[in-house]
Amino acid sequence: MKRRDANTVTGLARLLDMSHIRHSAWRWLTALVLVHLVVSIVHGAAHSEAHVPLSRAANSFVFGVIVAGPLVGLALAWPAERIGSWAIAITMASALVFGCVNHFVLAGPDHVSQVAERWRPIFTTTAALLAAMEGLASALAIRIARRRKIVL
Numbered sequence: 001m002k003r004r005d006a007n008t009v010t011g012l013a014r015l016l017d018m019s020h021i022r023h024s025a026w027r028w029l030t031a032l033v034l035v036h037l038v039v040s041i042v043h044g045a046a047h048s049e050a051h052v053p054l055s056r057a058a059n060s061f062v063f064g065v066i067v068a069g070p071l072v073g074l075a076l077a078w079p080a081e082r083i084g085s086w087a088i089a090i091t092m093a094s095a096l097v098f099g100c101v102n103h104f105v106l107a108g109p110d111h112v113s114q115v116a117e118r119w120r121p122i123f124t125t126t127a128a129l130l131a132a133m134e135g136l137a138s139a140l141a142i143r144i145a146r147r148r149k150i151v152l
Contacts, residue, residue, distance in 0.1 A: 025144050026077070032137040033070040033088065039133065040067055043126035050119035052109050058102075066095040070137065085145035089138050096134035103127040 044062075047054070054062065069091025077084025102110040104127070109115075112124040 025140060029085075029088065029137060029140050029144065030074060032133050032140065033074055036070060036092075036130065036133045036137065037067065039126050039129050043123070043130060046115075046119050046123040046126060047110075050116040050123060052115060052123075054110070061098060065091050066098065069095070073141070082145050085141045089141035089145060092134045092138035092141065096131055096138060099127060099130050099134065103131075 046052075070088050073084045073087030073089075073091060075084070076087050102108070103112050103124075105111075107114070112120065112127055115123045
């Protein structure tokens with residue numbers, strides 16, 4: 001009887017530890033999404049002040065996918081954790097590709113080397129921070145989504 005009680009306690013402790021890890025991952029992901037929003041606002045201000053134009057399509061992508069997408073993912077995660085996780089993963093990965101291509105690869109007014117010198121440090125710093133956060137958030141969201149079991 002004592003053996004079974006010990007196994008039950010061990011199993012319960014393991015379950016509680018897994019719950020703690022899951023909640024910890026969500027705290028980190030939530031923090032990344034919220035800090036990403038703040039850095040996006042600062043980057044947008046640098047865009048505006050440096051007179052870096054964006055096309056209508058690019059503006060729609062920025063507001064719909066980069067700014068709103070991760071927030072929608074967080075909101076979806078309350079009732080549907082897996083769907084919310086995938087929404088964050090997809091929008092953050094999309095933002096990462098968009099930002100890296102436009103800020104570091106393609107020559108154009110949005111490339112970090114072409115921004116007005118006065119605004120280049122803040123523009124470049126926020127572009128790099130966004131890329132780092134988008135990569136981390138996407139990877140963490142995928143990890144959370146894949147770990148979550150489907151209950152039928």
